[in-house]
Amino acid sequence: MPAENGNSKPIDSFEAFRGMRDAYLDAMSKVMINAVNTDEYAQASGALLNSTLTLSAPFRQALDKSMVMALQQLSLPSRQEVAALAQRFSNMEMRLDDMDAKLDRIVNLASSVPPPSAKTDSEAKRPAPAAAKVAHQASTRKR
Amino acid sequence: MAQAGVLPEYWSDIDQRLLTFNKLMTTKFAIGQTPKEVVWTLNKARLYHYIPVVPAEDRHPVPLLLVFALMNRPTILDLRPGHSFVEYMLARGYDVYLLDWGVPGLEDKELKFDDYVLDYMPRAIRKMKALSHSKEFSLLGWCIGAIITTIYSAMRPDDGLRNLLLLTAPLDFSRQHELTFAHWVDEKYFDVEKIIAALGNIPGEMIDYGAKALKPVENYVTNYCRLWDNLDNPRVVESWHAMNTWVTELVPMAGGVYRQLIVDLYRNNRLMNGELKIRGESVDLKKLRANLLTVIAEADHITPPCQSEPIVSKVSSTDKEVYRVNGGHIGIMAGSGAHKQTWPHIDEWLGARSE
Numbered sequence: 081m082p083a084e085n086g087n088s089k090p091i092d093s094f095e096a097f098r099g100m101r102d103a104y105l106d107a108m109s110k111v112m113i114n115a116v117n118t119d120e121y122a123q124a125s126g127a128l129l130n131s132t133l134t135l136s137a138p139f140r141q142a143l144d145k146s147m148v149m150a151l152q153q154l155s156l157p158s159r160q161e162v163a164a165l166a167q168r169f170s171n172m173e174m175r176l177d178d179m180d181a182k183l184d185r186i187v188n189l190a191s192s193v194p195p196p197s198a199k200t201d202s203e204a205k206r207p208a209p210a211a212a213k214v215a216h217q218a219s220t221r222k223r
Numbered sequence: 224m225a226q227a228g229v230l231p232e233y234w235s236d237i238d239q240r241l242l243t244f245n246k247l248m249t250t251k252f253a254i255g256q257t258p259k260e261v262v263w264t265l266n267k268a269r270l271y272h273y274i275p276v277v278p279a280e281d282r283h284p285v286p287l288l289l290v291f292a293l294m295n296r297p298t299i300l301d302l303r304p305g306h307s308f309v310e311y312m313l314a315r316g317y318d319v320y321l322l323d324w325g326v327p328g329l330e331d332k333e334l335k336f337d338d339y340v341l342d343y344m345p346r347a348i349r350k351m352k353a354l355s356h357s358k359e360f361s362l363l364g365w366c367i368g369a370i371i372t373t374i375y376s377a378m379r380p381d382d383g384l385r386n387l388l389l390l391t392a393p394l395d396f397s398r399q400h401e402l403t404f405a406h407w408v409d410e411k412y413f414d415v416e417k418i419i420a421a422l423g424n425i426p427g428e429m430i431d432y433g434a435k436a437l438k439p440v441e442n443y444v445t446n447y448c449r450l451w452d453n454l455d456n457p458r459v460v461e462s463w464h465a466m467n468t469w470v471t472e473l474v475p476m477a478g479g480v481y482r483q484l485i486v487d488l489y490r491n492n493r494l495m496n497g498e499l500k501i502r503g504e505s506v507d508l509k510k511l512r513a514n515l516l517t518v519i520a521e522a523d524h525i526t527p528p529c530q531s532e533p534i535v536s537k538v539s540s541t542d543k544e545v546y547r548v549n550g551g552h553i554g555i556m557a558g559s560g561a562h563k564q565t566w567p568h569i570d571e572w573l574g575a576r577s578e
Contacts, residue, residue: 101448109440116436117403126412133421140421163330170266170330177265177346184353 240454247450247460252468255298257309259321263350267325270347272354273309277316283577285385286318286355288348292366293339293480294430296472297323299557300365303465308556311566315574320351327477332423334477336374337502344375348382361386361573362513365556366526367484370394373534374494374501377511386576387540388569389517391552393526395533396492402527403437408485415485419478427473437524462559469557495533508537515543516572518555518565525552544572 092098115121148158157165263270275282289309291297300321301309312319322343327334352360360383364372369392376387399405407413418425435442453459476484493499499506515538519528528547535543548555548565555565 098452105440105445105448109438109445112439113437116439117406119406122406122409122412125407126414130414130417133417137421159329163328166328166330173265174342174346177263181346181349184349 236455240451243454243460244451247464247467250464252303252461252465254303254465254468255296255301256304257301257307257313262320262354263347265343265346266331267327268343268347269323269325270350271321271323272351273313273319273321275318276313282316282318283574284357285359285361285577286320286351286357287312287361287363287573287577288351289319289321290344290362290364290368290372291321291324292368293324294367294427294474294476296469296474297321298472299469299553302469302557303461306462306465306557306559306562308561308566311562312570315570317573317577318355318357320347320355322347324474326474327424329423332419332478335479336371336483339371339480340374340378340501344371345379345382352383357383359383359385361388361577363388363390363569364392365390366393366552370484370488370494373508373511374499374506376513377506377508377538378501378504380510380512384513386573387511387513387515388573389515389531389534390556391520391523391526391531392517392534393488393530395495395530396489397495397533398527398529401529402489403524404433405489407433408489410490413485415482419482423478424475425478425481427475430476431470431473434525466553466557495537508534509539511538512540514576515540516569517543517545518569519545519547520550520552520555521547522550522554523552542576546572 148160151158258274259271260274261269262272289297289300291300301307304310309319309321324339324343348360352358362372362376362384364370364387369389372387373389373392373394376384396402396405408415422429450459450463453463487493487499491498494506494508497505497507515535517531517534519531520526521528532545535545546568548568550558550560550565555561
């Protein structure tokens with residue numbers, strides 16, 4: 081909390097400390113940025129990660145095996161089985177999405193055809209060209 | 224005598240600061256508050272449509288789809304009321320959609336760029352086009368989201384993409400000596416297959432550590448010292464709280480896409496070299512012809528400017544611009560100066576191309 085002088089201007093007694101701290105942190109920051117950019121750091125962090133994974137692998141595998149066995153005994157699905165099921169759900173979702181896309185296309189096509197009320201009476205009575213062609217073919221075949 | 228009252232005041236101030244500090248560390252800020260609705264889902268991915276605030280007749284007809292990175296939540300685009308990119312764009316008449324990749328589970332460990340680009344993106348875009356009744360759209364990709372949108376734009380140039388905005392896009396990996404990440408994941412030291420085999424998905428904590436370790440003193444010490452200095456400033460406290468909430472919401476990365484990121488991009492620079500294949504199809508950046516704006520953060524230590532700029536010379540777009548902003552990887556869009564610099568420029572550029 082800053083103290084105040086006669087002109088009610090706050091005096092921060094920690095200002096000097098903060099200045100020193102910031103200068104130190106800036107210097108440290110530059111040192112550390114250079115350090116993490118070195119081959120030695122890349123090598124050391126890679127080696128640390130590698131050894132952690134190597135050391136933990138046997139425990140992880142043993143735990144996985146025992147968990148699968150325990151779940152089997154309890155008639156419960158394993159993590160892998162649940163994951164496989166989830167993958168099937170995703171595939172089904174994609175199929176549904178494809179059907180949704182097709183439906184959208186059908187709706188768009190249907191909405192682009194003018195409604196029957198827009199046709200004149202004489203047009204409505206006249207058969208559509210395609211239907212007329214089929215009717216004509218059928219009549220000639222009969223003959 | 225005046226000095227006698229000063230010491231208790233100091234203690235009371237420290238006590239108050241400790242309380243505030245504790246609250247910031249143990250609570251979450253309500254980020255991502257702009258009203259929205261889910262309009263499409265696939266697996267963990269969600270497509271959100273933000274409720275427009277401008278009447279339909281005053282809105283830009285071309286909708287905008289936001290695509291963020293895979294390893295953090297996209298709420299950074301809608302950080303807090305009064306300081307949200309989404310809110311800003313809505314107020315300027317854009318029809319805004321957001322593709323949230325969600326949090327991958329064990330069943331998603333094989334997901335690759337191939338899946339995100341060819342299964343998720345086209346489906347989400349189809350839905351957005353159907354809902355907005357627009358044949359054209361704009362895409363904004365940020366960080367790894369920019370990789371995904373770039374690949375998509377090059378592979379599906381006839382899907383109606385009019386404008387492509389890339390923010391701090393890590394696309395060119397040729398200048399290896401300038402990329403600290405490239406150093407760390409060098410195949411001499413980093414066994415990517417062993418990591419994926421052991422972990423399946425790469426934990427968010429591991430990716431977060433990688434990002435923070437690029438500037439360890441800033442991220443682990445200076446950040447907290449600055450906060451301590453400003454604990455009596457409610458604006459700084461609120462902003463820090465929101466950002467810290469976002470930073471600590473970590474998302475794992477699917478093993479398949481992590482492998483591609485390291486092997487295809489960081490080690491072999493296959494996208495820029497024209498050697499990247501997505502489901503057997505080559506990604507040819509020359510096919511990208513949408514209007515292009517690439518935003519570069521001058522002080523970006525995660526995606527240095529040298530990674531984002533070369534895309535401009537590789538694409539066929541005739542309308543293209545590089546916009547440089549002073550700031551860091553996240554700061555240019557979520558920092559205190561974003562609403563004065565980056566957002567207005569994006570609005571100006573996109574508005575002129577969204578009619």
